[in-house]
Amino acid sequence: MSAIGCTLLLSWQLEGSAAAINVAGSLRMNSYRLGMQLAADGPGLPAAAASQLRAQLVQMDAILTQLSRGDPRRPVFLPPSADIRAEFDRVALTWRQKVAPRVLGLLDAQAPAGAVRVRALQGDIEAFVREADQLVNLIERDSEQRTFWLRSSQLMLLALALVGTVSVIYLFFNMIVAPVERLRAGMGRMRERDFEVRLPVESKDEFGQLAHGFNQMADRLQGLYAGLKQLVSNKTAALEEQNRELALLYDSAAFVQQQQSAESLCDGFLQRLCDYFKADGGSVRVLDPVRGNLHMLVHRGLSEDMVDGEHCIKVGECLCGEAVQKKVSVVHDMRHMAQRDQLRCHREGYATVSVFHIHAQGQHLGFFNLHFRTPVTFNAAQRALLDTLGQLLGTAIENQRLAAREREMAVSEERNLVAQGLHDSIAQGLNFLNLQVQMLEQSVRGGQAAEVEAIVPALRAGVAESYQDVRELLNNFRTRLPDGNMAASLKETVEKFQRQSGIPVRLEADTDGAPFPREQQLQLLFIAQEALSNIRKHAHATQVTVRLHDRQDFELSIEDDGVGFDPAALQSQGDGHVGLHIMRERAQRIDAQLSVDSRPGGGTRVALRVPRAVRRAA
Structure with a gap:
């Protein structure tokens, strides 16, 4: 590598020196051209000739500057020699102190230049050309010397290639041919059933590993012939273990096919795993991909x-969150971890914690843990079994979610049919009534019944309000949820309310809890829509505040600064107030707690709460 680098450096320097010779040679050509221009023009210099001479002076200065600074891109540079640098300085000095000033003097003089001054300038040019020749000769001698070193380095490369070839042949024979011959001879003896043959392991390279593997094969064959009975016993034990694994798979597959809630499904799954692997504890967590949360669904031991401390963790947090982020199944041995004292699992007395993922159809749904107080290791078969069980549970959870979405679609289609029926009957009837009232108004205006004309505007207002209520009912029936995002649906409802009523609404959402089933989310959204509808119809409010606090408990409150009402008077009406009655029925369907606080002139607050004890996971 050093010889190659030296060769490349010398080649680059020779290329630069050759270019420098050409550039330095151009000094002589430009100098002669300058002298010939002055001799041809004679004592008087026309303006065009003077302009051309000035351009040649600028070109000469540029050439000297290029030689002085060099140009690595061409490349062009003077060789790093003290003699060459000194000669170049003399050339530059002669040009800048003698030739260039004389030429400029001739160009700047008012009177025509005399022949004596021109001949003196030509003498200076001759001296400048001799110095430039000397500079070119020095660069050429330096290039000859570098050419000699370049050829020497190339000869060195040739010698290194020859030595390397011989060395490679020698090493090839000793490191490859000889070990292969020994291995071939050993295989010949093994073919003759000489199981005592062993190969010497003389290195740690691939042939050493091959010889070691050959010796292990010989040991195994010798052991097989010597202990066939023990082998049969081991195989029988392995088959029994496989039968236990198959029994667990069959039992788990039959269990997850049963109709049950997600909590019951995961709890029965976790129980079977803990019993099979004799785990001291375990848990199943589901992933909320929208917020990156891992919620503990069930646990044992x-x-x-x-x-309480780990009911909800973030992706990337702690050992389990890191495993989810990396999407790998891991088994942690707490004894060998540097920061084990900071981990809650270690403080709880667990020596081994495993993390295996729950997934279905390429979608990651969560993971399950197995905790052991005594150190435990999992072989490849057990890891494969747990991965398969994770797929089994993931498929069952995904099937439950798909079934829930199918039910939702069926309910949604039914609501669309009801909405269509309402639109085709009540809404059109009210619209027709509105048209009739307009016609009646026009007729009355043409007559003398003044009292009838006073009633007609109130009648029209009632008809318009009824029509608006029907349209709002139709919109509520067509409500659809985004994928598990309660906050987004609530925001859309609030924005629609603002557009319809013109009342400003402040929305405060703090959502980090486990997602609700879609049926529950629809009921919660309908309750919020009904509360906002009551505000629009009756409250005469100027400001509405909607607060959503979704942690372990779910809390939703809707407040307004409207006229309010007397709860005692409303209670005496029984179920006459349809809006509150509907909200209470919807709250009872999802086991939620609904409260309404109001007083005349003091606004109204509707609060909905779903405790963690009755909250179901999606």
């Missing part, structure tokens, strides 16, 4: 402190 874990302390309440650990459950």
Whole structure:
């Protein structure tokens, strides 16, 4: 590599020196051209000739500057020699102190230049050309010397190639041919059933590993022939273990096919795993991909402190969150971890914690843990079994979600049919009534019944309000949810309310809890829509505040600064107030707690709360 680098450097320097010779040679050509121009023009210099001479002076200065600074891109540079640099300085000095000033003097003089001054200038040019010749000769001698070193380095490369070839042949024979011959001879003896043959392991390279593997094969063959009975026993034990694995798979597959809630499904799945692997504890977590949360759905054998502290973790947080982020199944041995004292699992007394993923159709749904207080290791077969069980559970959870979405679609289609029926009957009837009222108004205006004309505007206002209520009912029936995002649906409802009523609304949303089933989300959204509809119809409010707090408990409140009402008087009406009655029925369907606080002139607050005890996971 050094010889190659030296060759490249010398080649680059020779290229630069050759270009420098050409550039330095151009000094002589330009100098002669300058002298010939002065001799041809004689004592008087026309304006065009003077302009051309000035351009040649600028070109000569540019050439000297290029030689002085060099140009690595061409490349062009003077060789790094003290003699060459000194000669170049003399050439530059002669040009700048003698030739260039004389030429400029001739060009700047008012009177025509005399022949004596021109001949003196030509003498200076001759001296400048001799110095430039000397500079070119020095560069050529330096190039000859570098050419000699270039050829020497090339000869060195040739010698290195010859030595390397001989060395490679020698090493090839000793490191490859000889070990292969020994291996061939050993295989010949093994073919003759000489199981005592062993190869010497003389290195740690691939042939050493091959010889070691050959010796292991010989040991195994010798052991097989010597202990066939033990081998049959081991195979029988392996078959029994496989039968246990198949029994677990069959039992788990049959269990997850049953109709049950997600909590019951995961709890029965976790129980079977804990019993099979004799785990001291475990948990199943589901992933909320929207917020990056991992919610603990079920657990076994874990302390309440650990459950409360880790009921919800972020992706990338702690050991389990890191495994989800990397999407790999891991088994952590707490004894060999540097920061084990900072981990809650280690403080709880667990020595081994495993993380295996739940996924279906390429979609990551969560993971399950197995905790052991004594150190445990999983072989490849057990890891494959747990991965398969994770796929089985993931498929069952995904099937539950698909079934829930199918039910939602069926309900949605039914609501669309109801909405269509309402639109085709009540809405059109009200519209027709509105037209009739307009015609009646026109007729009355042409007559003398003044009292009838006073009633008609109120009648029209009632008809218009009824029509608006029907349209709002139709919109509510057609409500659809985004994928598990309650906050987005609530925001869309609030924006629609603002557009319809013109009342400003402040929305405060703090959502980090587990997602609701889609049926529950629809009921919650309908309650919010009904509360906002009551505000639009009756409250005469100027400001509405909607607060959503979604953690372990779900809380939704809708407040207005309207006229309010007397709850005692409303209670005496029984179920006469249809809006509140509908909201209470919807709250009862999802086991939620609904409260309405109001007083005349003090606004109204509708609060909805779903405790963690009755909250179901999606």
